[in-house]
Amino acid sequence: MTEQDTFQQRIWQIVAAIPYGKVTTYGEIARLAGSPRAARQVGGVLKRLPRGSKLPWYRVINRMGEISLTGDNLDRQRQALLAEGVEVSAEGRVSLSRYRWEI
DNA sequence: AAACTGACTGTTA
């Protein structure tokens, strides 16, 4: 890692800006970061977040309005969203029309 | 340097 403006740093900054109680998608973050085709890499950045990071990584879901994680990880993300008032089904479904972060 | 990986997405059927 360097001191330059890396892709990872741009992702961190954008995720940090997602408002409380709102969600956005991997693809939208990629677009805001200037790499509209790098949605998959956004997931990669979040996967490798340092332990103890304060970033609201759990506000990022996929374009279908679903949590992309599975198993226990899905449940952790679901609980984090429920804790800020975002309705999430047991399967990890969120209503994008209601909770999407609009810039 | 080359190969591999995958918290994704758009298209097609």
Added chain:
DNA sequence: GTAACAGCCAGTT
């Protein structure tokens, strides 16, 4: 609504 597929590209090995 589903499923398969190809492209995608930063990080990791």
